């Protein structure tokens with residue numbers, strides 16, 4: 421009956437439900453913009469909790485077909501509405517788990533939207549990959565369900581496979597071959613995040629009580645296809661493999677990027693330095709000579725590693741911009757203490773114009789777009805990866821958790837645009853390793869090679885999102901195809 425209503429129904433309604441975390445919200449917002457500009461006949465409704473909506477709405481005032489609706493905030497240990505407000509990765513993980521309690525209110529909300537849409541349910545619910553429960557809600561209304569993966573298929577194939585085939589009884593020294601992947605893709609024990617190791621080692625692990633991540637993989641298997649914030653040229657094989665193993669269409673529509681740091685400012689992230697001041701500092705440095713250091717919006721490194729990183733950057737004698745977050749074990753809200761860095765470090769770096777230390781948040785897109793930036797030392801979060809490659813900046817990898825290990829692997833082994841310097845929060849890097857890697861990437865012949873490759877990918881990524889003389893780039897084609905599928909379903 422719902423299906424009939426949908427078919428006879430009024431508006432072409434699409435619902436977008438992003439996860440409430442910085443790195444997940446932005447790709448959704450960019451997708452909403454693309455869909456709204458490309459297909460004005462779609463009504464796009466973005467669902468989130470009230471405080472998120474408050475910051476999101478002002479960004480879309482010029483898009484009349486994009487609406488926002490509130491879900492009631494949900495019970496979680498810190499009663500937060502966004503991971504930004506949370507003090508530690510532990511709290512973030514608890515927030516993810518408890519987000520599943522949103523299911524009944526999401527169901528009610530779709531029912532209300534359907535009523536106010538003349539009885540026609542949404543054509544499609546596009547949810548975050550971590551809001552897998554939405555698949556059952558979508559199907560109960562006769563709507564399509566398509567997750568938008570805010571990570572790439574190479575990493576997600578490995579990540580999902582590890583979670584799905586638990587327990588592995590791995591120790592850090594073991595090498596793992598996964599049943600769903602070719603034998604050449606092996607995973608080392610050091611490429612498992614802490615919670616994976618715990619789950620893998622746990623003797624009472626049971627298939628009947630799957631972990632949050634395994635549950636999401638299971639849910640998304642029931643979806644009607646998948647959207648990916650990636651570009652075909654980066655992961656062609658993995659996309660094809662995902663399509664083959666899922667038996668459903670895949671659409672690689674990336675890179676979905678923030679337009680500028682203003683995007684984050686509106687979302688409440690005030691940079692520790694303005695883009696203009698940052699550019700003034702970068703202007704003092706030769707082209708491609710500065711390394712940008714940032715571990716994303718959630719991660720940080722232990723205190724002893726912070727010390728070694730500082731000493732190593734100084735030893736490299738290269739210019740750097742470093743986004744300082746409190747070391748692991750300290751609340752993100754605590755004030756940064758000068759004793760966390762070598763004595764006199766900040767003053768020395770300032771006087772020599774060698775290092776710019778930025779507290780908490782930097783205008784990343786602007787830094788990566790500046791001609792003086794020569795490398796990005798990163799935790800390899802997927803947004804950071806796409807932002808760096810879209811600006812032709814090679815990477816120095818220090819993956820810290822979840823699928824970041826496989827992003828780093830992809831970048832180094834498959835794409836040749838990265839040197840992995842360290843792995844995991846338990847890495848024991850020494851200052852000398854840091855200095856050596858930074859010089860390798862900024863100065864050596866190998867560094868030249870990976871830069872060339874990064875610049876080639878930048879060009880290819882630009883081509884993916886444009887249409888020239890009737891020739892559509894791969895991401896334009898994919899988005900067209902996706903919209904066509906929606907329209908056919910909505911008829």
Ligand code: UDP
Nearest residue numbers: 443716717718743781782784801802803804
């Ligand atoms: N970001 C930023 N300034 C910072 C730190 C992060 O603008 O100082 C942005 C970055 O540009 C990216 C996002 O925050 O868009 C981080 O996403 P990513 O997937 O790289 O990592 P996550 O934070 O999800 O681990």
